[in-house]
Amino acid sequence: MVTQQEKVCVIIAAKNAQETIGRAVRSALAEPEVAEVVVVDDGSDDRTMAAAGEADDGSGRLDIIRFRVNRGPSAARNHAIAISRAPLISILDADDFFFPGRFSQLLACKDWDFVADNIAFMATPDLGQQPARFAPRPRGLDLKAFILGNISRRGAPRGELGFLKPVMRRAFLDAHGLRYREDMRLGEDYELYVRALVKGARYTVIESCGYGAVVRANSLSGQHRTKDLEALHKAERAILAAGDVPAEAVGVMRRHCRQIGDRYALRHFLDSRRERGAGAALAYAFGNPTAMPAIAGGILRDKVDAARRRSHRQTPAPQDGGLRYLLPATSTARD
Incomplete structure (x- = not known):
């Protein structure tokens, strides 16, 4: 049974996401730990708002807000934090989705202010495909290790720890006055996590994978100015x-x-x-x-x-739902 202190608010900032927002909303509502899903339609000129509504499961947990003018993901997320009440906050990008059982894995961890899991990157979303069963192997992530995980090195994979999507304790954010910087449309997650770690946040990471990220050339992160x-x-x-x-x-x-x-x-x-x-x-x-x-x-x-x-002929990105993982998980859990 999910206790009050384990209830999660999932926040989805969406701009022109009519093709993907339904999948994101349904995956969030499917999680029993989710008490609220707040979608902020950030000035879309397509059917994003309607598509989000069509994914409602009738449980009364979905709240859809519309900004008439685009204000950016940071402003949308801050507004959702302000109007929601659940003690735990989880960010879900409108392109992405949760794998079933994500929050049960995360909330099994103890003594954290932020807790994040592995991310499976894919070219083609497939809700029926399950990620590899990696053992959790929880570990603490301090400020130095987090920043190192975002530094690009020649001949090495791009630093990507800023892509993590942790569950965050509202009490910690409120105690330290932490919100997203609304003048930022690139690296706003990284910047918030850095300020939290400077304030002493206990940041736990597990290798188990519960977040599916769809890689698109026209995503906001790929269009930074x-x-x-x-x-x-x-x-x-x-x-x-x-x-x-x-x-x-x-x-x-x-x-x-x-x-x-x-x-x-x-x-x-x-x-x-x-x-x-x-x-x-x-x-x-x-x-x-x-x-x-x-x-x-x-x-x-x-x-x-x-x-x-x-x-050299480039190797094409997988088009059959092939997965690449953010964290280098070293072992798999037994069934």
């Missing part, structure tokens, strides 16, 4: 400037911040060249000499990658 990178860079610099980051994590956070700053500098240079010509781009580069290595290195990497694509 230069100003979104700038906002992320400014937010991280602000956290560092506050002076609350534990000493052991300062170095890796500065490293991550530099990496974001380098990406921003390259994008700013390319935008200037496209919009105002080579002269404007060079003026920006020479006016910002500390950005020159990032710009030159980024252009070189782009050319090398383009040459590699021309000379």
